[in-house]
Amino acid sequence: MQAGEVDAVIDAAHGNVFLLAGAKRALSEAGGEPANGLLAALPGRDYLRLLGEFELVALASGQVLYQPGERIGHVYFPNDAVVSLMVVLELKALQVGLVGPEGMVGVPLALGAERASVRAMVQGAGMALRMKAASFREQLEHCIALQRELQRYAYVTLLQARQTAGCSLFHQVEERLAYWLLMAHDRMRAGSQKITHELLADMLGVRRVGVTNAASNLQRRGLIKYHRGDVRVLDRKGLEAAACSCYRTVKALTG
Amino acid sequence: MKLRLYVVDGAPNSVLAIANLAALCKKNLQLSFKLEIIDVLKFPRRALADGVLVTPHLAKLSPAPVARIVGNLSDSGSVRLALGITT
Numbered sequence: 001m002q003a004g005e006v007d008a009v010i011d012a013a014h015g016n017v018f019l020l021a022g023a024k025r026a027l028s029e030a031g032g033e034p035a036n037g038l039l040a041a042l043p044g045r046d047y048l049r050l051l052g053e054f055e056l057v058a059l060a061s062g063q064v065l066y067q068p069g070e071r072i073g074h075v076y077f078p079n080d081a082v083v084s085l086m087v088v089l090e091l092k093a094l095q096v097g098l099v100g101p102e103g104m105v106g107v108p109l110a111l112g113a114e115r116a117s118v119r120a121m122v123q124g125a126g127m128a129l130r131m132k133a134a135s136f137r138e139q140l141e142h143c144i145a146l147q148r149e150l151q152r153y154a155y156v157t158l159l160q161a162r163q164t165a166g167c168s169l170f171h172q173v174e175e176r177l178a179y180w181l182l183m184a185h186d187r188m189r190a191g192s193q194k195i196t197h198e199l200l201a202d203m204l205g206v207r208r209v210g211v212t213n214a215a216s217n218l219q220r221r222g223l224i225k226y227h228r229g230d231v232r233v234l235d236r237k238g239l240e241a242a243a244c245s246c247y248r249t250v251k252a253l254t255g
Numbered sequence: 256m257k258l259r260l261y262v263v264d265g266a267p268n269s270v271l272a273i274a275n276l277a278a279l280c281k282k283n284l285q286l287s288f289k290l291e292i293i294d295v296l297k298f299p300r301r302a303l304a305d306g307v308l309v310t311p312h313l314a315k316l317s318p319a320p321v322a323r324i325v326g327n328l329s330d331s332g333s334v335r336l337a338l339g340i341t342t
Contacts, residue, residue, distance in 0.1 A: 005326035007266035008295060008310045010302055017299050023266035056265070058274035061329065079267075125275070125329050127267050194329070 035079035036129065037102040038153060042145045050139055050146070054129040059083070061125040061194055065105060066116035074130045075106030081126030082187045085157075086119045086202060093119065094168060094205035095180060096161045100124075100187025103153055109133055110140060110150040123199065124188050156254045163246050171244040173206055174214040178243035180204070181224065183250075185233050196229045218242065256338065257289045261302050261312040264294040268327040272311035275328035283340055315339075 007023040010016070034040045039047055059065075059081040066072060068088055076083065076099075083105050085097035096118060099105050105120050105128075114133075131139070140146055167176055180203055184193055195203075200211040215226045223239045225232040233239055240247065260276060262269035273292065280288045295302040295310050305314065315322040315338050322337045335341075 005268050005329070006309045006311075007263045007268045010295060010299060010308050010310075012303065012308060017263070017295055017302075019263065019266070022268070023263055056270065058267075058271040060271075060274050060278045063278065125271060127270065 035101055035127075036077040036104075038104055038146075038149050039077055039129070041149050042143070046143050046145050050131070050143070053131045053135040053139060055131075057128055057130050059122040059125060059128055061122055062199075063122040065120040065122065067119050068117055070116050071114055072106050072109050072116050072133055074132055075104055075109055075136045076128040076130045077104050079127040079129065080124075080188075081122060081128045082124035082184060084121050084123040084199075084203065086121065088119050092205060093202040094164075095203035096164045097157050098123070098160075098180070098183045098187060100184075102187065103157070104150065106133075106136070107150070107154050107157055109136055110147075111154060123184065123195065124193060159253050160250055163250050167244060167246045168205060171246065173204060173210050174217050175242060175244035176204055176246075177211065177214045178218060178223070178239050179247045181218075181231060181233065182236075182239055182243055182247050185236070185239075193231045194229055195231050256286055256318065257316040258338075259291045259293065259305075259314045259316060261293050261295050261305075261307045261310050261314070263296055263310050266310075269311045271327040271329065272313070275331065275334070276313065279328075279331060279334060279340075283342065285342070286340065 004022070007020060009018045009020070011018065034047060039050070042050070059076070059078075065076060065083065078099060078101050080101060083099045084095050085099065086093040086095050108114070108116060140150070167179065177200070197208050197211055200215070201208045204211060215224070218224045218239070219226050221238065221242065223233070223235045223242055225234055258276070260272060262272060276290070280290070293301055295307065302310075309325055311325070311327055313324045313328065324334060324337050328334050
């Protein structure tokens, strides 16, 4: 077990239950500050109206939210979960976007499409607020602030995908790995990320051996610690220097 | 396999523990699971009687050996090990 995995402590002498901060926050959630950046940017009145349509769900690592071509049933606003968006071609996958507490999974719905074009798979377990597709469309129609936020966010995802297209073709595996680890690090609350070799290979669209070499090199340089699927960033500045220019480009363009 | 999960309904780690456990059960349908979920805010005495001091807390009651796991069950390897799931 890691620190932060407990909700409550029970006093054995009296049977009183003491809630820890995270649990208290979640239980008194209505009216509280939203954890998701898109929702936090909305006027309080709009957020409260949306809250009625949301349900809080836990997303487990490796859980697939959509496959390409599937009808989108729900949109997800991560509180602290991180979801990887992958293009799937002939059984091979390539990560083209990463959605954390700054974004939303299910952008096609906001642009008038009904089906997913990528696989959305949970990379970092955590909580998210989700809403049924039909309710989302209805709410979006009436909420100008949400429309504006999602237009801006859709543009961000477009930039990320364009950058990835160039990056995958022209940059080396090791610098691409550093780039995606930084993107994930920006979005994760926990100090370490659970990422299997298989997922890393899928993220980068390369074979497992290529990932092993790249991860070993980053580890040898003292930038990350990688042990049994557990990635910890040791030297953030160093990792930024090791990443391809795409990290800085995406950061500068998206603010 | 008889399991009992002690939670605080709606609290993040408890919701996560339930989701992780559901995913594990789904992946191991060949085993038959009997799961009871207890909200310690509603039944604190029950938790106390069972020696539960923090939540989420998963107790494996049968088959022997009994086991207890504290936390949100995200580390599926350790959970499988504690429950004796080898497949």
